[in-house]
Amino acid sequence: MRQIMLDTETTGLDWRNGDRVIEIGCVELLNRSLTGRHFHVYINPGRSIDAEAVAVHGITEEFLADKPRFAEIVDDFEAFVRDAELVIHNASFDVGFLDNELQLLGRGRLDTLCAGVIDTLRMAKEQNPGKKASLDALCDRYEIDNGHRELHGALLDAELLAEVYLAMTRGQESLMIGLDDEPLPGAADDGAAPRERASIVVVRADAAELGAHEAMLADIAKANKGLCLWLPPAQEPPAPG
Structure with a gap:
């Protein structure tokens, strides 16, 4: 499995207001091990940077004046992340910015380029509800x-994210190792031909059971003023013609 830990820095908080990406940092994991390969670039956004953003990442317009535009680095970026699973902290932020940059150049979105996205912010909130879920909090x-x-930086944050992600999913790794150690059902361990697997028996509900299920859903909907997760919403009556 090839995964890319990814982080960006930007001119502001919202690409819809014209904010742009000014730094991309990526590190590569292959089968949950750091490979040493990384992608890191500063980008001239062709616009000003909000003072609040500079206070967070310390990247100034003067520093970026001689840096390439996104169009000059997009081929290398796409080649690095292509077909990999992205792991991003607060993924909607970075994906929104990168999709905007790609679409400004008439290129495909990340979901057409990569195998998927894992949001470690959402994962952290699900694992520890009510607790702080910032990258610094997870490092602690x-x-x-x-x-x-001391300041946010895309490559440094991607490297920290790799360590955080591996720590957050260590139990999954142990499970996979355990599965790998166990022989598969039906596998021969004495050189004999594999045993046939038993066929799976599917038992379907009969009419009486289906009727009882529908009645239970109707009771749930009645108790919740017509709301039931397992029933389609009631249709509005057609407006008088």
Whole structure:
């Protein structure tokens, strides 16, 4: 499995207001191991940078004056992330900005380029409801050293995210290792031909059971003023002609 930890820095908070990407940082994991390969670039956005954004990442317009435009680096970026699964903290933010940059050039969105996106912010909130879920908070929770992180930086944050993601999913890794260690059902361990697997028996509900199920859903809907997750919404009557 090839995964890319990705982070961006931007001129502001909303690409819909014309904000642009000014830094991209990516690190590569292959089968949950860092490969040492990374993609990192600063980008001249061709516009001003909000003072609040500079206070967060420290990247100034003067620093970016001689840096390439997104159009000059897009081929290399697409080649690095193509067909990989992206792992992003607060994915909707970065994906929104990158999709905007790609579409400004008439190119396909990330979901046509990559195998999928994992949002570690959402994952952290699901694993620990009510607790802080920022990247710094997760570094503290999983005892990952981020003392050198005085300002946000795309490559540094992608590297920290890799450590956080591996820590958050370590139980899944143990499960997979356990599965790999166990012989598959029906597999021969003595050189003999594999045993046939038993066929799966599917037992379908009969008419009486289906009727009882419908009645139960109707009771749930009645108790919830017509709302029931497992029933389609009631149709509005047609307006008088």
